[in-house]
Amino acid sequence: xxxxxxxxxxxxxxxxxxxxxxxxxxxxxxxxxxxxxxxxxxxxxxxxxxxxxxxxxxxxxxxxxxxxxxxxxxxxxxxxxxxxxxxxxxxxxxxxxxxxxxxxxxxxxxxxxxxxxxxxxxxxxxxxxxxxxxxxxxxxxxxxxxxxxxxxxxxxxxxxxxxxxxxxxxxxxxxxxxxxxxxxxxxxxxxxxxxxxxxxxxxxxxxxxxxxxxxxxxxxxxxxxxxxxxxxxxxxxxxxxxxxxxxxxxxxxxxxxxxxxxxxxxxxxxxxxxxxxxxxxxxxxxxxxxxxxxxxxxxxxxxxxxxxxxxxxxxxxxxxxxxxxxxxxxxxxxxx
Amino acid sequence: xxxxxxxxxxxxxxxxxxxxxxxxxxxxxxxxxxxxxxxxxxxxxxxxxxxxxxxxxxxxxxxxxxxxxxxxxxxxxxxxxxxxxxxxxxxxxxxxxxxxxxxxxxxxxxxxxxxxxxxxxxxxxxxxxxxxxxxxxxxxxxxxxxxxxxxxxxxxxxxxxxxxxxxxxxxxxxxxxxxxxxxxxxxxxxxxxxxxxxxxxxxxxxxxxxxxxxxxxxxxxxxxxxxxxxxxxxxxxxxxxxxxxxxxxxxxxxxxxxxxxxxxxxxxxxxxxxxxxxxxxxxxxxxxxxxxxxxxxxxxxxxxxxxxxxxxxxxxxxxxxxxx
Ligand SMILES: Nc1ncnc2c1ncn2[C@@H]1O[C@H](COP(=O)(O)OP(=O)(O)O)[C@@H](O)[C@H]1O
Ligand SMILES: Nc1ncnc2c1ncn2[C@@H]1O[C@H](COP(=O)(O)OP(=O)(O)O)[C@@H](O)[C@H]1O
Ligand SMILES: [Mg+2]
Ligand SMILES: [Mg+2]
Numbered sequence: 001x002x003x004x005x006x007x008x009x010x011x012x013x014x015x016x017x018x019x020x021x022x023x024x025x026x027x028x029x030x031x032x033x034x035x036x037x038x039x040x041x042x043x044x045x046x047x048x049x050x051x052x053x054x055x056x057x058x059x060x061x062x063x064x065x066x067x068x069x070x071x072x073x074x075x076x077x078x079x080x081x082x083x084x085x086x087x088x089x090x091x092x093x094x095x096x097x098x099x100x101x102x103x104x105x106x107x108x109x110x111x112x113x114x115x116x117x118x119x120x121x122x123x124x125x126x127x128x129x130x131x132x133x134x135x136x137x138x139x140x141x142x143x144x145x146x147x148x149x150x151x152x153x154x155x156x157x158x159x160x161x162x163x164x165x166x167x168x169x170x171x172x173x174x175x176x177x178x179x180x181x182x183x184x185x186x187x188x189x190x191x192x193x194x195x196x197x198x199x200x201x202x203x204x205x206x207x208x209x210x211x212x213x214x215x216x217x218x219x220x221x222x223x224x225x226x227x228x229x230x231x232x233x234x235x236x237x238x239x240x241x242x243x244x245x246x247x248x249x250x251x252x253x254x255x256x257x258x259x260x261x262x263x264x265x266x267x268x269x270x271x272x273x274x275x276x277x278x279x280x281x282x283x284x285x286x287x288x289x290x291x292x293x294x295x296x297x298x299x300x301x302x303x304x305x306x307x308x309x310x311x312x313x314x315x316x317x318x319x320x321x322x323x324x325x326x327x328x329x330x331x332x333x334x335x336x
Numbered sequence: 337x338x339x340x341x342x343x344x345x346x347x348x349x350x351x352x353x354x355x356x357x358x359x360x361x362x363x364x365x366x367x368x369x370x371x372x373x374x375x376x377x378x379x380x381x382x383x384x385x386x387x388x389x390x391x392x393x394x395x396x397x398x399x400x401x402x403x404x405x406x407x408x409x410x411x412x413x414x415x416x417x418x419x420x421x422x423x424x425x426x427x428x429x430x431x432x433x434x435x436x437x438x439x440x441x442x443x444x445x446x447x448x449x450x451x452x453x454x455x456x457x458x459x460x461x462x463x464x465x466x467x468x469x470x471x472x473x474x475x476x477x478x479x480x481x482x483x484x485x486x487x488x489x490x491x492x493x494x495x496x497x498x499x500x501x502x503x504x505x506x507x508x509x510x511x512x513x514x515x516x517x518x519x520x521x522x523x524x525x526x527x528x529x530x531x532x533x534x535x536x537x538x539x540x541x542x543x544x545x546x547x548x549x550x551x552x553x554x555x556x557x558x559x560x561x562x563x564x565x566x567x568x569x570x571x572x573x574x575x576x577x578x579x580x581x582x583x584x585x586x587x588x589x590x591x592x593x594x595x596x597x598x599x600x601x602x603x604x605x606x607x608x609x610x611x612x613x614x615x616x617x618x619x620x621x622x623x624x625x626x627x628x629x630x631x632x633x634x635x636x637x638x639x640x641x642x643x644x645x646x647x648x649x650x651x652x653x654x655x656x657x658x659x660x
Contacts, residue, residue: 054521055492161609162379191378191548196592196605203602218521225594225603249597262526263596264551266578276530277523279477280491 007042008080008212009066009180014039015074016061022285033285035061037236038075040311045179046206048213050227050244052220052259054281058236059216063182066214067099068092079180097127100173104185106165110157116168117143117153123176142171145208147201163194167201174205182214187222199225220259224248232256235284235292238311242318252314252325254299291322301329337368340542341390341427341510346402348382348389348566350613359385359613361566362402364640365544367510372536372543374553374574376589377563380610383546386563387512391427392419406509425455428503432515434495438487444471445483448502455506470501475531493524500531510542511535517552529556550589554578559646562586565611565621568640572647582649585622620651628653 015037022031036058043049051059064070066077068084077084079099085091103109110119120139124130130138140150146167157165166186173181183202187195203226205211217223223230224244231241232255240253251257254275261275277296282288288295294304303323311321323329348360360382367373375383389400392411404411406422423429431437439447448467452458458466464483471479474497487495496516503511513532517525533556536543547553553560553574560577562570562585570583581587591604608625611617617624623633632652640650643657 054523163609192550193378193548193589193592193606194609196594196603197607199594199603200605220522221594221596224596225600245597245600258523260596262522264525264529264549264555265596266551266554266590266593274526274530276527280493280524 005044006081007078008045009043009214010078011039011041011062011066011075012078013075014062014065014072014077016058016065016070017073020285031285034236034287035284036065036072039233039236039238040075041231041238041241043180043212043214045212046210047228048206048215048226050223050230051214051216051233052218052223052230053233054218056281056284057233058284059233060184062233063101063184063214063216067096067101067182093127097123097129097176098178099180099182100176100178101182101184102166102169102173102186104188106162106169107157109169110165112157115154115156116160116165117155120168120171120175123172127176129176138175139171142175143168145174145205146171147197161194162190163197166190166198170201170205174209174211177209178211180212180214182216184216185218186215188217188219195222202226220248221263232259235281235287237292237321238319239293239322240318240320241311242316246316246318252318252320253293253322254297254324255293258296299324299329303328303330337371339366340369340371340407341365341367342403342405343386343390344403344405346386346389346400346404348385348394349399349401351397351399356399357614359566360389361637363563363566363568365561365568367542367544369509370536370540370542371559372545372557374557374560375544375546375563376548376550376553376560378548378589378610380612381563382566382613383563384514385566387429387514387544387546391423391429391512393423393429424451424503424508425506426508427510427512428506428508429512429514430496430499430503430516432518434492434499435487437499438495440487442486443483444485444487444490444498448483448498448505451502451505466505467501470504471498473504473535474498474501475527476501491524493520493527496520496524496528497531500528500535504535508541510544512544512546514546515548516545518547518549525552532556549593550578551593562589565616566613567621567637567650569622569651570649571640572643572649576644576647580644580647582643582647582654583622583651584626584628584653586649588625588627 016035018033018035020031020033022029039062041049053059065072068087117139120142121135124135143152148167187198215226227244230244230247231238234255240256247256248260251260258275258277290306291304291309294300309321309323311319314320343363343365346360346363349356349358363386377383388394390404445467449463452463452466467483468479471482476482476497517528545553545556557574559573561568564585570586588606606625611621619634619636620638623629638650638652640648641654643649643654
């Protein structure tokens with residue numbers, strides 16, 4: 001393997017917990033919710049790390065930690081080798097020009113009363129970037145880059161389709177020339193046909209501007225399409241990480257196996273036996289002991305109930321946090 | 337196969353105040369006894385309007401014409417009482433967002449109980465026992481306790497199961513599931529689709545599964561209808577539709593789906609979006625987005641024509657291929 005390029009983004013043992021009131025009883029009582037629990041990854045310039053997992057597994061919290069919108073309760077985030085400064089500071093605002101975010105709901109991200117072209121220009125004004133007279137030209141360039149013509153400049157958000165709105169949000173995120181784009185479920189609300197448009201656009205923009213993406217989704221097949229590396233999260237931890245094709249063709253962690261087998265397959269010939277998980281993921285407040293996945297895991301053994309597996313390399317270089325995948329489970333099957 | 341439900345030449349016009357807009361342009365769909373039919377198309381194609389119209393759920397601003405029959409009995413224009421006897425009892429419908437379809441201030445048990453009272457005249461202990469059996473049937477663990485929960489205490493997947501239990505309360509002949517898993521996580525989607533498959537296998541119930549994702553309907557349909565801009569543009573047995581799609585729109589929907597394995601290829605997106613009903617292009621509504629459009633496509637709407645056994649498509653290229 002070649003020596004890896006210096007990482008643009010490093011997350012080291014990143015954790016974030018929240019104090020919450022547990023529901024139940026008349027008043028509920030205080031509890032600690034570990035939304036993100038010891039997450040580490042590197043992202044190299046111009047590359048994409050896909051982050052997948054079910055609702056509530058900590059993807060958005062990870063994104064907010066990366067951008068410094070939320071302060072970690074443990075671990076740290078480094079951008080271009082230096083720690084991300086405290087939110088609200090001048091240094092942080094400077095840095096935020098280089099790291100931008102795109103959310104799932106483009107309508108919520110846009111102001112309904114203002115023409116979209118103005119909204120694309122807005123970051124330039126906020127950061128005092130570029131001469132005032134050049135800003136409009138720059139916005140038109142970006143509209144062009146996201147596949148919308150100049151005719152869109154004066155339109156309002158409600159006059160656009162969902163896919164077109166997401167393009168506007170992308171144009172606005174790119175106008176300050178960021179090196180990192182954090183995309184939190186950017187296409188989950190779009191039709192399959194429009195998802196394909198936006199995926200292609202993201203790939204083109206990456207090739208054109210050398211952007212790095214942290215791409216969050218619950219859809220593994222979309223993540224494979226766009227990512228150089230994939231990390232699968234379950235209840236705040238990464239449980240498997242590695243090459244997207246390997247993960248999809250030969251998932252090592254039983255949770256990844258379940259995610260892969262849950263993907264509906266159009267062609268009958270390509271269908272694999274389905275592994276249906278029982279129940280919903282547990283509430284992170286009641287994180288199961290040992291491996292947090294063990295109550296839903298078809299392969300769990302006694303050890304999984306008590307001993308939390310660490311994320312470490314398998315012989316093929318991919319990372320997995322699973323006693324069974326590492327052949328360290330012993331022989332006793334879990335008797336439920 | 338014996339026909340259970342047949343829509344014939346169904347049209348829907350919406351009165352939007354200053355004018356009338358046609359959203360459905362003559363839709364024909366047949367559902368056999370025990371058959372599962374998939375209805376696919378992008379948002380705004382008219383999938384929901386089709387079944388809301390068939391069940392008389394569109395409200396006074398919609399004008400519905402054509403014919404909707406259930407076991408030969410005409411439903412369009414039938415008296416309100418007759419329709420109420422059909423809805424829920426013989427044809428049940430579930431929607432994308434279960435939380436908004438459930439009443440937030442009533443316990444789950446009471447809501448299922450009401451459906452049981454309405455459709456089967458059950459009450460008291462009999463209704464409670466049956467509600468418990470239904471929750472059990474849709475895979476909700478600890479059903480007795482869940483009956484006393486409110487919708488907000490359950491996850492999205494659990495609420496969708498409750499919706500399915502309520503739909504089953506009337507022991508319907510047919511279930512219309514409108515994007516039942518679009519709002520759910522992948523693993524929960526797999527659970528719900530598996531449940532629907534199981535219910536159909538056990539009960540011989542007919543089903544219409546609506547989705548914008550061909551992958552979702554593929555595994556759960558005997559036959560698929562593809563809808564675009566208020567018309568059915570292609571219809572075929574499921575395996576045939578995937579192996580040999582004849583309408584460029586169907587091909588487009590297939591090409592837009594990312595593969596799971598094999599070399600990664602650039603997705604072929606369908607450019608543009610579904611036209612709004614008030615701004616349909618002349619001729620074939622798909623022509624402006626079609627990669628193989630011909631000059632003739634702008635002149636007339638192509639009829640749905642035979643493209644093989646059980647296979648029909650509305651594209652001028654189909655007729656040319658047959659003539660050649
Ligand atoms: N500000 C907050 N206060 C309390 N709990 C939170 C907060 N933000 C997130 N959480 C909880 O943390 C967990 C992870 O949430 P999130 O990162 O949004 O997950 P995802 O994006 O993967 O769906 C969830 O259980 C969520 O309820
Ligand atoms: N009550 C209504 N009044 C006017 N137009 C409507 C109404 N309901 C639906 N439509 C329009 O009819 C078209 C088809 O809608 P729908 O059946 O909901 O699409 P789908 O379910 O395929 O996403 C859309 O353009 C929609 O805006
Ligand atoms: Mg999220
Ligand atoms: Mg709909």
